[in-house]
Amino acid sequence: xxxxxxxxxxxxxxxxxxxxxxxxxxxxxxxxxxxxxxxxxxxxxxxxxxxxxxxxxxxxxxxxxxxxxxxxxxxxxxxxxxxxxxxxxxxxxxxxxxxxxxxxxxxxxxxxxxxxxxxxxxxxxxxxxxxxxxxxxxxxxxxxxxxxxxxxxxxxxxxxxxxxxxxxxxxxxxxxxxxxxxxxxxxxxxxxxxxxxxxxxxxxxxxxxxxxxxxxxxxxxxxxxxxxxxxxxxxxxxxxxxxxxxxxxxxxxxxxxxxxxxxxxxxxxxxxxxxxxxxxxxxxxxxxxxxxxxxxxxxxxxxxxxxxxxxxxxxxxxxxxx
Amino acid sequence: xxxxxxxxxxxxxxxxxxxxxxxxxxxxxxxxxxxxxxxxxxxxxxxxxxxxxxxxxxxxxxxxxxxxxxxxxxxxxxxxxxxxxxxxxxxxxxxxxxxxxxxxxxxxxxxxxxxxxxxxxxxxxxxxxxxxxxxxxxxxxxxxxxxxxxxxxxxxxxxxxxxxxxxxxxxxxxxxxxxxxxxxxxxxxxxxxxxxxxxxxxxxxxxxxxxxxxxxxxxxxxxxxxxxxxxxxxxxxxxxxxxxxxxxxxxxxxxxxxxxxxxxxxxxxxxxxxxxxxxxxxxxxxxxxxxxxxxxxxxxxxxxxxxxxxxxxxxxxxxxxxxxxxxxxxxxxxxxxxxxxxxxxxxxxxxxxxxxxxxxxxxxxx
Numbered sequence: 001x002x003x004x005x006x007x008x009x010x011x012x013x014x015x016x017x018x019x020x021x022x023x024x025x026x027x028x029x030x031x032x033x034x035x036x037x038x039x040x041x042x043x044x045x046x047x048x049x050x051x052x053x054x055x056x057x058x059x060x061x062x063x064x065x066x067x068x069x070x071x072x073x074x075x076x077x078x079x080x081x082x083x084x085x086x087x088x089x090x091x092x093x094x095x096x097x098x099x100x101x102x103x104x105x106x107x108x109x110x111x112x113x114x115x116x117x118x119x120x121x122x123x124x125x126x127x128x129x130x131x132x133x134x135x136x137x138x139x140x141x142x143x144x145x146x147x148x149x150x151x152x153x154x155x156x157x158x159x160x161x162x163x164x165x166x167x168x169x170x171x172x173x174x175x176x177x178x179x180x181x182x183x184x185x186x187x188x189x190x191x192x193x194x195x196x197x198x199x200x201x202x203x204x205x206x207x208x209x210x211x212x213x214x215x216x217x218x219x220x221x222x223x224x225x226x227x228x229x230x231x232x233x234x235x236x237x238x239x240x241x242x243x244x245x246x247x248x249x250x251x252x253x254x255x256x257x258x259x260x261x262x263x264x265x266x267x268x269x270x271x272x273x274x275x276x277x278x279x280x281x282x283x284x285x286x287x288x289x290x291x292x293x294x295x296x297x298x299x300x301x302x303x304x305x306x307x308x309x310x311x312x313x314x315x316x317x318x319x320x321x322x
Numbered sequence: 323x324x325x326x327x328x329x330x331x332x333x334x335x336x337x338x339x340x341x342x343x344x345x346x347x348x349x350x351x352x353x354x355x356x357x358x359x360x361x362x363x364x365x366x367x368x369x370x371x372x373x374x375x376x377x378x379x380x381x382x383x384x385x386x387x388x389x390x391x392x393x394x395x396x397x398x399x400x401x402x403x404x405x406x407x408x409x410x411x412x413x414x415x416x417x418x419x420x421x422x423x424x425x426x427x428x429x430x431x432x433x434x435x436x437x438x439x440x441x442x443x444x445x446x447x448x449x450x451x452x453x454x455x456x457x458x459x460x461x462x463x464x465x466x467x468x469x470x471x472x473x474x475x476x477x478x479x480x481x482x483x484x485x486x487x488x489x490x491x492x493x494x495x496x497x498x499x500x501x502x503x504x505x506x507x508x509x510x511x512x513x514x515x516x517x518x519x520x521x522x523x524x525x526x527x528x529x530x531x532x533x534x535x536x537x538x539x540x541x542x543x544x545x546x547x548x549x550x551x552x553x554x555x556x557x558x559x560x561x562x563x564x565x566x567x568x569x570x571x572x573x574x575x576x577x578x579x580x581x582x583x584x585x586x587x588x589x590x591x592x593x594x595x596x597x598x599x600x601x602x603x604x605x606x607x608x609x610x611x612x613x614x615x616x617x618x619x620x621x622x623x624x625x626x627x628x629x630x631x632x633x634x635x636x637x638x639x640x641x642x643x644x645x646x647x648x649x650x651x652x653x654x655x656x657x658x659x660x661x662x663x664x665x666x667x668x669x670x671x672x673x674x675x676x677x678x679x680x681x682x683x684x685x686x687x688x
Contacts (some may be wrong), residue, residue: 096658099468101404102608106653108602113646120641121356243471250465285483292472296458299469303462304582 004308020275025163027274028267030055030229030238032166033221034245035252035259036173037214042254043177044210045190049087049104051218052242053111058222060115063129063233064122066136074136074227079219086210086215094207116235128234135231136166138162138223160228162220165187166260169217176213186210221245240292247295251302262298269294304311325677326670333666338609340662341655342623349627349648353640363607363634370633371626377647379515381622381629383587386520387412388621390579391603393531396614397572399607400535400548401565403459407470409600410477411451415444415580417481420499420591423506433505440506440581448577449570451477456569460562466569474596482594489591498592508586518586524618527578531614534571544568548612576600608653624649644661 025216034051041048058078065077085107093103116126123132136163146157177183188196189206197203225235225241244266252258276282350364357363371381375470391408398405422443423436431439454473458464489499508519547554547564555561579599584591603622609620631645655661 019445046467092654092658095660097660097663098654099657102653102657105404105406105467105601105604106650106657109605109653110647110650113643114650117641117647120643125644126641240471240475245470245471247465247468250468262562283483283487285479285486289476289479294476295472296464296469296476299464300458300462303464307462 015275015279017218018151018154020271021151022158023274024264024268024271026159026229026267027270028264029160029163029166029246030221030224030241030296031245031263031266031270033217033224035248035263036169036240036256037217037221038246038249039173039254039256039259040177040186040210040214040217042249043183043190044186044206045193046093046100046207046210048089048211048214049084049101049243049246050107051214051221051246052238052240053104053108054085054089054215054218055222055225055238056084056108056111056115056236056241058235059221059226060118060222060233061219062223062226063133063136064118066227068134071136071138071227075138075220075223078223078227079216082217082219082222083212083215086211086218090208090211094204112236115233119233119235126235128232130234135233136227137231138228142308148261162224162228165220169220169259170256173217177256182209182306207243210252218242225246242293244295247299251298258285265298266291266294325673326497329670329673330666333662333669334611337662337666338611338656340608341652344655345648346627348651349644352644352647353634354387357640363640366633367630369619371629373633375515377629377633379517381514381625382515382517383520385618385621385625386518386586387525387579387583387599388602388606388624389524389618390527390575390582391599392606392610392617392621393527393614394572394575395600395607396531396535396610396612396617397544397568397575399604399612400544401568402548402551403456403565403569404467404604405452405455405459405470405569405572406467406600406604407452407455407473408572408579408603409598410470410474411448411573411576412580412583412599413481413596414419414451414477415447415577416584416588416593417484417591419444419506419581420502420586423502424489424500425612427503430503436503436505437508437585440585441578444577445574446577448575448580450573452569452573452576453635456566456573460566474600478594478596485591486654487592491590496592497594498590499529501589502585502591503633504509506585507589508582511584518582520582520586523578523582523586528614528618531575535614540564540567542680576603579603588670602649605649607654608657611656618673 034055037051037054038048058081061081062074062078064074065080066074068077089103092098092107093100096103119129120126123129125132140158141161141164143157147153149157157218175183177187185196185201185206186209189201189203196206214307221241222238227238230237245263248262248266249259251262269291273287276287276290277284349367353363353367371377375561391412394408394411398408419440423440426436426439451473455464455466455469458469459466485497485499491500510516510518511521533541533546543554543559543564547559547561547568551561554564583599606620606624608615609623610616627643627645627648631640631642634640635642653665
């Protein structure tokens with residue numbers, strides 16, 4: 001125990017806190033996109049576990065398309081691949097009437113192997129494209145004046161372009177869901193598909209639209225993974241981030257702003273794992289568990305709060321009924 | 323069984339076969355289009371698994387963990403809880419068995435005591451680990467898929483830690499545990515086929531699980547809850563406890579799978595990441611339409627395409643990963659309700675019409 005405390009203390013003292021916070025914001029970026037994608041699906045009444053696979057496909061798509069015409073073509077390619085994978089899942093689930101969970105598990109399985117397969121065909125490598133393909137990076141943008149604010153400037157205003165886009169996407173998704181006609185339809189399908197159908201909204205069509213939007217968001221998330229987090233594609237590089245984004249959405253009951261904040265929290269747990277790994281002598285295996293343990297614990301805590309609240313409401317209504 | 327049911331069963335079988343055929347054809351097309359010498363590669367993929375006694379043996383050996391994991395996933399799938407922790411249990415059970423076997427090695431227990439003892443360890447581990455997502459689902463309504471996937475990652479790191487700090491053999495150049503005592507190694511049977519004696523365990527599991535599914539009240543409850551949760555609730559079944567119990571049982575079976583693979587196929591524990599057997603189990607359970615009796619057939623099929631891919635991989639220029647794409651297609655086609663549903667409905671409708679006409683004709687005569 002004494003050794004543990006000592007190791008932790010030296011580890012914490014050695015951390016560069018500004019860098020730590022900046023890393024956390026950076027690592028939260030793909031989670032924000034994933035959580036927003038999940039939120040759109042969730043508002044339409046679908047629990048989309050395929051985000052993991054969609055991000056993985058997009059990450060590979062980004063690298064491949066970038067070879068053809070630079071970083072922006074890569075970004076576009078990632079979005080297209082994300083869109084395509086969203087269409088595959090929605091086709092199987094909505095038109096093919098496969099259980100959505102099963103569809104997504106099958107898709108993720110196929111994505112894990114399929115990306116390696118395609119990577120092997122193109123480069124002859126099975127683990128990473130780093131040696132065989134040229135690296136492209138989405139530029140970092142420092143916002144003038146704001147970047148000079150101490151601490152906040154480094155943490156918030158010297159980030160990848162996609163990080164700003166993620167912040168904007170939070171607003172865009174909120175606007176889409178709350179202020180547009182399509183958002184209203186999406187939510188009504190999620191609330192009660194039969195009622196929505198009865199007033200002439202096509203549930204299937206709305207489902208496809210929801211998957212298209214979440215596919216585009218996953219495309220950005222994937223592009224961030226392979227063109228900003230690192231600048232190559234790596235076997236299974238998403239590594240559960242899709243599921244973590246999904247949990248972030250779940251914690252905030254699909255509210256875009258809440259989902260983004262929850263993603264930020266998971267970004268911190270991810271950054272804690274990455275930073276501590278380089279700093280302390282503590283077995284790395286336990287540090288690598290941090291993001292996953294944090295996810296499970298936060299799901300439990302949030303659901304516990306919800307259940308307690310619900311019970312209180314039930315009790316309250318019982319009292320007023322008397 | 324009335325006429326409609328008969329048609330439904332027949333069509334179900336036809337549908338699965340059609341799904342498999344399409345997926346298999348896709349695999350062949352992929353091979354054909356990317357290979358330098360397509361004819362040779364396809365020959366290898368199709369006939370390779372049967373080309374030697376050794377390969378037939380390894381086909382059966384591969385089908386053994388697939389069968390047991392498939393049986394484990396049948397429990398989860400039967401109550402519609404996609405608890406994917408089977409993946410993690412397979413790994414942690416093998417790890418715990420190794421650790422336990424090494425710990426009791428100084429006592430020099432005979433194999434007759436050692437092997438059952440290891441199975442007790444495995445079953446306890448499996449049930450305990452499956453308990454985590456199941457109880458979180460029951461008490462806190464935590465999504466079982468997300469929790470079990472996160473748990474798998476945690477288990478992966480945990481086992482690596484045990485391997486590196488508790489059971490590592492520092493005299494070998496690769497990361498691996500010390501060799502487990504001979505009394506915990508299950509010998510292979512059938513001479514040159516080299517089939518592991520886990521075959522007996524797999525068959526035993528098959529019998530026990532099938533009986534549990536179809537001859538006991540709990541099995542009936544499980545199938546009821548899976549088929550129609552609302553109806554089960556209405557007739558007074560506790561849906562929550564039935565699915566909770568099913569997940570624990572599934573965990574126990576998954577524990578057996580890990581222990582069997584470890585003791586039958588390896589002498590050292592050396593996995594540093596989950597092995598994918600849980601997802602293979604899911605595929606097998608989906609293919610078998612959550613019917614344990616059909617699980618071995620599905621497992622053999624999966625083992626056949628896997629070995630085929632391996633043969634292609636060693637002799638040709640195709641990576642084994644293309645099989646996972648084929649697996650995804652199989653799951654989608656077999657699980658898709660509307661795949662060939664039109665044909666089925668048409669046949670049932672036609673039969674019903676024929677019946678009606680026959681009845682009317684009989685009435686007219688009367």
